[in-house]
Amino acid sequence: MSAQAEEYVTEDGRKIGGVMMEMKNITLRFGGVVAIKDISFDIREGEIRAIIGPNGAGKSSMLNVISGFYNPQEGDVIFRGKKRPQMRPYKVAQQGIARTFQNIALFEGMSVLDNVMTGRLTHMKTGMFGQAMWWGKAQDEEVYNREKVEEIIDFLEIQAIRKTPVGRLPYGLKKRVELARALAAEPKLLLLDEPMAGMNVEEKEDMSRFILDVNDEFGTTIALIEHDMGVVMDLSDRVVVMDYGKKIGDGTPDEVRSNQEVIDAYLGVAHD
Amino acid sequence: MPEQLLWAAEAMMNGLMAGVLYALVALGFVLIFKASGVFNYAQGVMALFAALTLVGIMDGQVPFAHLINAVFGTEIHHFGWHVPAILAIFLTGVVMVGLAIFIERFVLRHLVNQPDIILFMATIGLAYFMEGVGDLMWGSEIKTLDVGLPQGISETIDEATYNWFGYGFFIDRLDIVATIIAALLVASLTIFSQYSKQGRALRAVADDHQAALSVGISLRFIWVLVWSIAGFVALVAGMMWGAKSGVQFSLSLIALKALPVLMLGGFTSIPGAIVGGLIIGVGEKLFEFSIGPLVGGATENWFAYVLALVFLVFRPQGLFGEKIIERV
Numbered sequence: 256m257s258a259q260a261e262e263y264v265t266e267d268g269r270k271i272g273g274v275m276m277e278m279k280n281i282t283l284r285f286g287g288v289v290a291i292k293d294i295s296f297d298i299r300e301g302e303i304r305a306i307i308g309p310n311g312a313g314k315s316s317m318l319n320v321i322s323g324f325y326n327p328q329e330g331d332v333i334f335r336g337k338k339r340p341q342m343r344p345y346k347v348a349q350q351g352i353a354r355t356f357q358n359i360a361l362f363e364g365m366s367v368l369d370n371v372m373t374g375r376l377t378h379m380k381t382g383m384f385g386q387a388m389w390w391g392k393a394q395d396e397e398v399y400n401r402e403k404v405e406e407i408i409d410f411l412e413i414q415a416i417r418k419t420p421v422g423r424l425p426y427g428l429k430k431r432v433e434l435a436r437a438l439a440a441e442p443k444l445l446l447l448d449e450p451m452a453g454m455n456v457e458e459k460e461d462m463s464r465f466i467l468d469v470n471d472e473f474g475t476t477i478a479l480i481e482h483d484m485g486v487v488m489d490l491s492d493r494v495v496v497m498d499y500g501k502k503i504g505d506g507t508p509d510e511v512r513s514n515q516e517v518i519d520a521y522l523g524v525a526h527d
Numbered sequence: 528m529p530e531q532l533l534w535a536a537e538a539m540m541n542g543l544m545a546g547v548l549y550a551l552v553a554l555g556f557v558l559i560f561k562a563s564g565v566f567n568y569a570q571g572v573m574a575l576f577a578a579l580t581l582v583g584i585m586d587g588q589v590p591f592a593h594l595i596n597a598v599f600g601t602e603i604h605h606f607g608w609h610v611p612a613i614l615a616i617f618l619t620g621v622v623m624v625g626l627a628i629f630i631e632r633f634v635l636r637h638l639v640n641q642p643d644i645i646l647f648m649a650t651i652g653l654a655y656f657m658e659g660v661g662d663l664m665w666g667s668e669i670k671t672l673d674v675g676l677p678q679g680i681s682e683t684i685d686e687a688t689y690n691w692f693g694y695g696f697f698i699d700r701l702d703i704v705a706t707i708i709a710a711l712l713v714a715s716l717t718i719f720s721q722y723s724k725q726g727r728a729l730r731a732v733a734d735d736h737q738a739a740l741s742v743g744i745s746l747r748f749i750w751v752l753v754w755s756i757a758g759f760v761a762l763v764a765g766m767m768w769g770a771k772s773g774v775q776f777s778l779s780l781i782a783l784k785a786l787p788v789l790m791l792g793g794f795t796s797i798p799g800a801i802v803g804g805l806i807i808g809v810g811e812k813l814f815e816f817s818i819g820p821l822v823g824g825a826t827e828n829w830f831a832y833v834l835a836l837v838f839l840v841f842r843p844q845g846l847f848g849e850k851i852i853e854r855v
Contacts, residue, residue, distance in 0.1 A: 322741065348743030360738035362731050364849075373731045377743040379724045393723075436742065 272300030281330035308497035323347035353442035363422035374439025447479040544702030546808020553800035569654035571782020578765030623758030672769035787835035793848020
């Protein structure tokens with residue numbers, strides 16, 4: 256599949272472009288533990304790419320490598336055709352890669368609106384002096400960014416809780432606010448770490464709908480990790496399967512589903 | 528009896544003014560504690576250092592004069608110029624920003640992800656280090672600081688109160704100025720942290736480091752920013768206290784007076800620092816006035832600490848602090 260370099264259009268009419276991000280022979284170790292072993296895959300412009308695998312397979316580590324929280328010992332991360340040097344997470348964010356966390360990392364003491372506004376920080380250019388003085392441009396900028404944020408709040412249907420401190424929200428809504436904050440950055444690549452973990456069926460359906468809508472309306476490229484196989488197969492264009500830090504499958508959901516190694520990893524295999 | 532009441536009122540007014548100065552010091556603690564969870568033991572020394580630098584620059588002293596003279600056998604002490612107060616304050620501000628960058632680069636950066644107690648210990652080290660450097664740079668003799676702030680009894684208030692009540696209140700003009708400056712400082716800090724981009728980033732970092740990184744906030748920049756602001760607050764506090772009681776080592780001990788203020792107001796609340804400062808200021812003056820004579824006076828030395836102790840028992844998070852609830 257990844258050999259196909261040309262752009263194409265999916266069955267539901269979305270345009271998938273060329274390779275946006277390429278992970279090349281990534282190896283990540285923590286002391287003697289090898290979390291990721293020589294994995295390569297790519298993410299194409301406009302697609303929804305899933306990374307799946309059993310617990311401890313190294314999925315989250317992979318996402319942390321992409322978002323710069325971990326630096327791999329070996330291998331290259333190539334973003335938009337350029338090899339990325341070792342980079343701090345905030346720099347990665349400034350390059351247009353936004354993410355959510357498995358255990359939700361929101362600013363609990365701040366309102367929903369303020370939380371989403373922090374997502375716009377990378378788009379605010381006025382210097383400190385201008386900000387401190389509230390000088391002309393700073394004000395325009397705040398207004399413009401505020402409008403953008405309101406759009407996203409509308410889009411994710413969280414208008415009703417705009418002013419609520421995040422700490423008071425239930426789990427499902429927190430997940431949605433976190434998505435809103437990531438979206439506010441207008442990311443080129445959106446990383447979702449188990450966006451549906453711990454949700455009930457209804458919440459899962461909502462979240463799936465939002466993910467599809469984001470991809471469809473904003474054309475955002477999305478890479479997500481998910482446990483729920485059903486959800487992954489429905490959502491994603493292509494799937495990487497990991498097990499014990501190795502890649503054991505890569506392709507469309509159908510290809511992956513019929514891959515013997517993947518079936519073994521998920522269902523277990525009899526050793527005789 | 529009405530005379531007694533007037534005296535009490537005067538004591539209260541003076542207490543409020545003193546409280547503002549306590550609050551100024553406490554404010555520096557709160558800023559750093561909120562943003563990084565570090566209790567900055569060096570805050571008091573920062574105020575001393577700022578005051579020393581301010582005096583040194585104004586008088587045109589040569590920094591490290593003793594060291595230079597000892598090494599090179601020269602006899603230089605002064606540049607022979609006097610810097611106007613405004614310019615000197617600005618330059619001291621620059622020095623404090625430089626100090627913040629230095630602290631981030633050589634101390635904080637190497638202690639990322641360490642337990643809070645380690646960072647606290649580091650600030651103790653920092654306090655002694657800065658004390659030494661301050662001495663080395665500007666000499667250890669007691670200096671007077673005169674940045675042109677009005678001082679002495681305010682005749683207007685004295686006269687006005689004399690005409691109204693037949694008893695003139697003694698209120699130091701410096702205290703009035705300090706109150707106004709502190710109010711401005713708090714107002715601008717609040718506006719900055721609520722409405723500016725950096726302020727939002729600052730609150731974000733205070734809340735969750737990881738999440739802050741993920742939205743593109745540089746922790747290093749924020750730390751430099753916070754320590755710069757704390758340095759600036761230290762400068763204002765050092766200026767006020769220095770003008771009041773001279774620039775000398777004991778200036779760094781005002782940090783100890785800030786501790787009960789923080790326990791009262793809560794370590795994480797800016798309004799708490801203000802209210803706590805005022806309560807301590809008024810409380811100790813009124814206590815001294817009413818109970819002091821019965822126990823032989825000097826209650827101001829310990830009243831604040833006893834009050835803080837009582838608070839620790841009944842409301843450990845302080846008046847405005849965040850109550851810490853651990854989910855089990």
